[in-house]
Amino acid sequence: MPQRLVARRLLRGLLGGLNLLAAAGVAALLIPRPAISQTAKSKAPAKSYTAPRTPDGQPDMQGVWSNAVLTPLERPADLKGKEFFTQEEAAAYIKRTIEQGNKDRRDGSGTEADVARAYNDFWWDRGTSVVKTLRTSLITDPPDGRVPALTPAALKRAAQVREARLLHPADGPEDRPLAERCLVLNSAGPPMSPSAYNNNYQVVQTAKTFVVLNEMIHDARVIPLDGSPHIPSGIRLWMGDSRGHWEGDTLVVDTTNFTGQTPFRGSGENLHLTERFTRMDAETLLYQYTVDDPESFTRPWSVAIPSVRTSGPILEYACNEGNYGMEGLLSAARFEEKKKSK
Amino acid sequence: MRTRVAVLIGIAGLLMAAAPAWAHHAFAAEFDAQKPVKLKGTVAKVELINPHSWIHMDVKDADGKVTRWMVEGGSPNALFRRGVTKDALPQGTEISVDGYQAKDGSNRANGRDITFADGRKLFVGGSNPDEQPGK
Numbered sequence: 001m002p003q004r005l006v007a008r009r010l011l012r013g014l015l016g017g018l019n020l021l022a023a024a025g026v027a028a029l030l031i032p033r034p035a036i037s038q039t040a041k042s043k044a045p046a047k048s049y050t051a052p053r054t055p056d057g058q059p060d061m062q063g064v065w066s067n068a069v070l071t072p073l074e075r076p077a078d079l080k081g082k083e084f085f086t087q088e089e090a091a092a093y094i095k096r097t098i099e100q101g102n103k104d105r106r107d108g109s110g111t112e113a114d115v116a117r118a119y120n121d122f123w124w125d126r127g128t129s130v131v132k133t134l135r136t137s138l139i140t141d142p143p144d145g146r147v148p149a150l151t152p153a154a155l156k157r158a159a160q161v162r163e164a165r166l167l168h169p170a171d172g173p174e175d176r177p178l179a180e181r182c183l184v185l186n187s188a189g190p191p192m193s194p195s196a197y198n199n200n201y202q203v204v205q206t207a208k209t210f211v212v213l214n215e216m217i218h219d220a221r222v223i224p225l226d227g228s229p230h231i232p233s234g235i236r237l238w239m240g241d242s243r244g245h246w247e248g249d250t251l252v253v254d255t256t257n258f259t260g261q262t263p264f265r266g267s268g269e270n271l272h273l274t275e276r277f278t279r280m281d282a283e284t285l286l287y288q289y290t291v292d293d294p295e296s297f298t299r300p301w302s303v304a305i306p307s308v309r310t311s312g313p314i315l316e317y318a319c320n321e322g323n324y325g326m327e328g329l330l331s332a333a334r335f336e337e338k339k340k341s342k
Numbered sequence: 343m344r345t346r347v348a349v350l351i352g353i354a355g356l357l358m359a360a361a362p363a364w365a366h367h368a369f370a371a372e373f374d375a376q377k378p379v380k381l382k383g384t385v386a387k388v389e390l391i392n393p394h395s396w397i398h399m400d401v402k403d404a405d406g407k408v409t410r411w412m413v414e415g416g417s418p419n420a421l422f423r424r425g426v427t428k429d430a431l432p433q434g435t436e437i438s439v440d441g442y443q444a445k446d447g448s449n450r451a452n453g454r455d456i457t458f459a460d461g462r463k464l465f466v467g468g469s470n471p472d473e474q475p476g477k
Contacts, residue, residue, distance in 0.1 A: 120463075
């Protein structure tokens with residue numbers, strides 16, 4: 001990958017400079033890229049646990065898993081510098097988060113914020129716990145637990161999207177986000193993210209494929225394990241092109257060929273996503289990913305989400321069949337236009 | 343008023359960026375914060391569908407005229423997983439809705455707060471309304 005070469009060259013330059021200034025041990029702590037692989041390695045499964053095997057001899061990850069969790073992707077500002085909760089702090093955080101997120105609250109009644117809460121709490125399913133490690137962010141790297149700064153090019157791209165939406169908010173369905181059109185939903189990924197509901201996914205394995213069926217919307221991601229190369233770079237897909245391979249007991253999924261129309265926290269079409277699935281114990285499937293997109297982020301970043309075994313089945317979402325909301329949005333926009341022209 | 347819609351959508355976008363705990367679409371672009379409605383009536387039909395459920399209800403005014411309203415809720419999947427089905431709200435059940443009317447003035451509202459007519463919470467005890475606490 002050309003991006004990797006560039007990154008390595010930059011890294012070598014940085015290393016050389018730092019070695020002149022600092023002891024090698026100190027320098028090692030300051031270099032971003034090795035820190036990622038260290039993070040990933042430190043999350044490798046405990047040696048004492050060996051995953052059961054499928055008939056094909058692969059580590060068996062089949063079943064339904066939930067990634068509902070209250071731990072935020074990014075470490076909140078008020079927890080700056082605090083990498084892990086104590087048990088007591090975690091309990092207080094859980095209580096506070098559930099109370100603050102409760103949609104039955106009606107403070108601010110008559111405001112847009114209250115409309116945006118949309119509906120009662122019984123519809124929602126955000127989870128009731130934080131990650132077992134008690135880490136205060138799902139981001140494991142960089143160490144500050146925050147998404148790295150966007151590059152000027154990524155900021156410009158995001159501004160252009162916002163501007164286009166301001167000029168044409170709802171002329172037709174094509175002006176609305178892909179999620180509202182029931183085409184793809186962000187939390188289904190890749191990468192998969194905990195959301196406010198439908199945080200379940202099912203894994204089905206064969207000798208040559210690894211299938212991830214996410215309850216949020218309708219896509220079953222069928223990931224070839226046969227060593228075949230990515231599709232040509234001229235072919236672009238909303239969910240990218242995923243290829244998997246085994247590294248020991250970890251399934252590594254490499255995804256490229258994005259369109260840029262499904263930005264993840266500001267990523268672009270040349271996002272190179274690496275996901276890792278590892279069985280930790282009978283009830284836990286560790287899901288990790290690294291976002292590598294030098295065109296969009298000032299450095300790569302990594303996330304770890306332990307998924308918990310849950311009862312199935314995955315339920316149908318059938319978003320497009322019941323999307324009366326789209327009609328309502330467009331109708332509201334026509335009404336507003338008429339009002340304005342009078 | 344396109345500017346206003348645009349601004350609201352912009353705000354919604356910001357909120358989306360800040361909080362992933364978001365409905366599938368921008369409710370603030372569909373319903374009007376300036377048009378709060380309080381409806382009391384009976385359940386006519388329940389559509390537990392995705393991406394959002396809709397409860398149809400008949401609301402009688404002081405003159406006895408009945409108007410059909412559609413009330414938008416959330417994805418039913420979490421309810422199904424807890425064992426709740428549409429039998430929890432049989433036709434004729436009296437409910438109250440505190441929500442916001444559609445911007446286009448049609449008889450649609452978001453079900454910001456849906457309860458039984460006597461204020462009890464919906465879907466707490468399972469599918470049978472008789473099992474609801476307090477009854």
